[in-house]
Amino acid sequence: MIDKRGDEQIVTDFLNGDRESFRVLAERYSDTLFRVAMGYLHSKEDSQDMVQDVLVKVHSSLGTFKGDSKLSTWLYRIMVNACLNEIDRKHRRGIFDRVEDVMAKIANRGGAERDPQESMIADEVKIAVRKAIDSLPDKQKTAFILQKYQDLSQKEISAIMQISEGSVEQLLMRGKENLKKRLKHIKAN
Amino acid sequence: MKKEKWDNLNELDLVDNYVKSERGIEPDPSLVSKLISTIEAIEHSRAGVNEIGITGANEITKSRNNQIFMSALYRVAIAASIALILFLGVSLGSSFKGSVNYEMSVNINDNQMENLHIYTADE
Numbered sequence: 001m002i003d004k005r006g007d008e009q010i011v012t013d014f015l016n017g018d019r020e021s022f023r024v025l026a027e028r029y030s031d032t033l034f035r036v037a038m039g040y041l042h043s044k045e046d047s048q049d050m051v052q053d054v055l056v057k058v059h060s061s062l063g064t065f066k067g068d069s070k071l072s073t074w075l076y077r078i079m080v081n082a083c084l085n086e087i088d089r090k091h092r093r094g095i096f097d098r099v100e101d102v103m104a105k106i107a108n109r110g111g112a113e114r115d116p117q118e119s120m121i122a123d124e125v126k127i128a129v130r131k132a133i134d135s136l137p138d139k140q141k142t143a144f145i146l147q148k149y150q151d152l153s154q155k156e157i158s159a160i161m162q163i164s165e166g167s168v169e170q171l172l173m174r175g176k177e178n179l180k181k182r183l184k185h186i187k188a189n
Numbered sequence: 190m191k192k193e194k195w196d197n198l199n200e201l202d203l204v205d206n207y208v209k210s211e212r213g214i215e216p217d218p219s220l221v222s223k224l225i226s227t228i229e230a231i232e233h234s235r236a237g238v239n240e241i242g243i244t245g246a247n248e249i250t251k252s253r254n255n256q257i258f259m260s261a262l263y264r265v266a267i268a269a270s271i272a273l274i275l276f277l278g279v280s281l282g283s284s285f286k287g288s289v290n291y292e293m294s295v296n297i298n299d300n301q302m303e304n305l306h307i308y309t310a311d312e
Contacts, residue, residue: 125203
């Protein structure tokens with residue numbers, strides 16, 4: 001059954017001791033937060049873990065939500081910061097974790113048979129696009145992900161990133177230009 | 190998809206296609222249930238620490254230490270595997286011998302070539 005309570009009401013109920021309200025909140029936002037995480041992490045498992053981590057944090061700190069912004073804006077902000085921190089952490093990781101990642105990827109390689117040529121081109125293009133997105137500066141990447149993965153308006157993005165709408169527009173434009181530049185070599189090859 | 194198809198797309202189409210494919214990935218339906226279980230487990234462990242005091246805290250510390258030990262063990266195993274592969278590679282490389290049998294040349298009896306008597310003998 002769909003819960004018709006507004007976010008603020010759910011938060012109030014939760015803070016008043018209705019533990020079940022948090023499940024409603026989690027069900028309402030888990031998919032949304034998962035898509036944002038996918039934009040940054042590009043892995044279903046990592047994104048699910050990230051959603052879990054973020055919602056566990058939200059559960060313990062929902063009392064600090066002041067209601068100055070919409071709950072969704074607050075959640076997006078937490079998710080964006082958590083993803084950026086995770087990416088930083090991954091960059092700082094040692095060689096062992098990278099070897100572990102590569103081995104896990106190799107282990108997960110099996111599965112449906114595809115045309116080898118198609119598979120090779122598709123994989124190359126995917127890797128190149130992923131690298132291009134990952135190499136964007138943090139602010140451009142965030143604006144890009146919130147727009148492309150969530151279809152958020154510039155106004156909503158500006159509220160999440162706490163910058164003006166004009167700045168968001170600029171970030172999106174620069175992001176697109178950078179992506180074009182970084183993907184030109186694919187066309188050349 | 191064949192290469193020509195990729196050639197007909199511009200860079201931003203490639204990005205859009207990639208985003209579309211990632212947006213199509215859905216989280217597991219059990220994600221929220223797992224989350225709620227995790228939250229309950231955390232709450233129980235907190236309550237457990239309060240109820241049973243030091244013993245409970247020790248159990249948690251023990252389990253954390255176990256995790257750290259397993260993680261260290263895993264790293265050591267990876268390092269050992271890499272070292273073993275390198276060692277085997279070097280050993281196999283060093284032990285390689287070509288198909289030329291050098292002993293053959295040693296066994297040829299060529300002392301007749303040094304017999305000067307052939308050239309000094311009267312005709």
